[in-house]
Every structure is written in structure tokens, then in C-alpha cells.
């Protein structure tokens with residue numbers, strides 16, 4: 061009788077869904093072999109400033125995305141993610157308040173944007189920043205910006221001199237493009253004159269190293285392919301214009 065009871069208990073204790081064939085990490089949602097959780101900084105970094113990510117819904121579905129690495133590399137409250145195509149919406153609790161704060165800056169390479177390095181550095185007299193980033197492809201980011209008049213009033217900044225992207229697995233639209241994680245790490249390091257890059261980028265490096273050692277091709281950026289004429293498609297007028305504009309920024 062006891063044996064039977066125990067057997068029933070075992071049965072009740074089984075998960076409703078059979079386990080996945082491949083072990084998936086609970087932390088990053090990736091198969092164990094490509095889990096990047098082990099490379100996260102311990103404890104999470106605690107910059108004085110905050111990063112606020114406005115994320116296009118399509119970005120979340122990409123299989124290689126870096127916002128979660130940033131979110132978990134920073135301590136609680138230092139990275140906020142708001143999802144949508146329009147900002148701010150009613151569901152984006154606290155976002156409007158952040159947008160209207162004087163120490164909020166928007167990383168967006170518009171004609172009005174200023175070089176990030178020219179901003180005063182965080183100190184006893186300079187408040188930490190709220191750094192807003194738009195997470196998505198170029199056309200998505202442009203769409204989000206154009207549809208959000210409240211963002212236009214924020215001081216706009218751009219990163220002019222930064223290292224080449226480490227994120228070689230995912231094709232970057234231009235050589236000047238960095239992933240969300242790289243952008244945030246670079247911007248925080250400049251604004252606070254503290255090196256956050258090495259620790260924040262470690263999960264990304266681990267992931268790229270793994271992919272490369274397992275035969276993934278290193279993608280050159282689209283810009284590189286265009287310049288060396290290896291890009292398969294014929295250049296459209298709009299893309300040409302866009303690349304020219306980028307060069308002039």
C-alpha cells in the first residue's frame with residue numbers, strides 16, 4: 061500500500077509537459093552549451109546612471125539579442141525595458157516621467173545630436189543620466205523615433221568614436237552599428253569615466269567565441285559588403301541616400 065502511495069506521489073510530482081530534449085538554461089533561455097549566464101558580472105554592476113530601452117516588438121523575437129545581457133549585467137532598476145512601437149503608452153509606467161527629466165538623454169543619430177563625449181561627466185555636481193536607447197533595426201528605430209514626438213525634445217546624443225562591434229555573428233547594417241549591449245556599455249563608460257565595457261560585454265564575447273569556434277561565419281557589415289561590392293542585391297536609391305547621410309553625420 062505504501063509503495064502504491066509513493067508511486068502516486070511520483071506521478072503527481074511529474075511536470076505536466078515532458079522535459080525538452082535539449083536542456084534549456086532557465087536564466088537565458090538558451091541551450092546549455094550556448095548559455096551565457098556564467099559570463100555575467102557577479103555581482104551585477106551598479107552604475108549611477110540608468111539605461112532605458114525602448115524595444116521594438118520584433119527585436120524580442122530575434123534569436124540573438126543583447127538587451128537581456130544588459131538587463132542581467134546591471135543591478136535592479138539600472139536597466140528598464142519598455143516594449144512597443146509607440147512611446148509612451150499608458151502601459152509604460154514611469155516612462156513619461158523619465159522623458160521629462162532634465163538629466164535624460166536619447167541616443168539617436170539625428171542631425172541635432174551631439175557627440176556623447178562632450179557631455180559633462182557624472183560627478184558630485186552632475187546628476188547621473190537616464191540614457192534612452194531604441195532597440196531594433198535601423199528602419200524600426202527610425203519609425204519609433206518619428207512616431208514619438210515627446211522623444212524629439214530630449215537632448216540627443218551619438219557615439220562617434222567607438223570600437224568595431226564585437227557582435228560579428230549578427231550582420232550589422234553599417235560598420236558604425238553596435239548592439240544595444242555594446243552601445244550601453246560604451247555610453248555608460250564614457251559618461252561615468254568608469255570601465256563598464258569589459259564586464260558587461262563578457263557574455264556577448266562568450267557567445268560569439270562559441271559560435272565562431274563552432275563554424276559560424278564572421279559576417280562583415282552590410283556597409284563593408286557594399287563598399288567591396290560583395291553585397292548580393294542591387295543598391296536602392298533610398299539605401300544609397302541613407303548611407304551617404306550616415307557618412308555625413
Ligand SMILES: [Zn+2]
Pocket residue numbers: 085086087088089090095096097098
Ligand atoms: Zn543561461
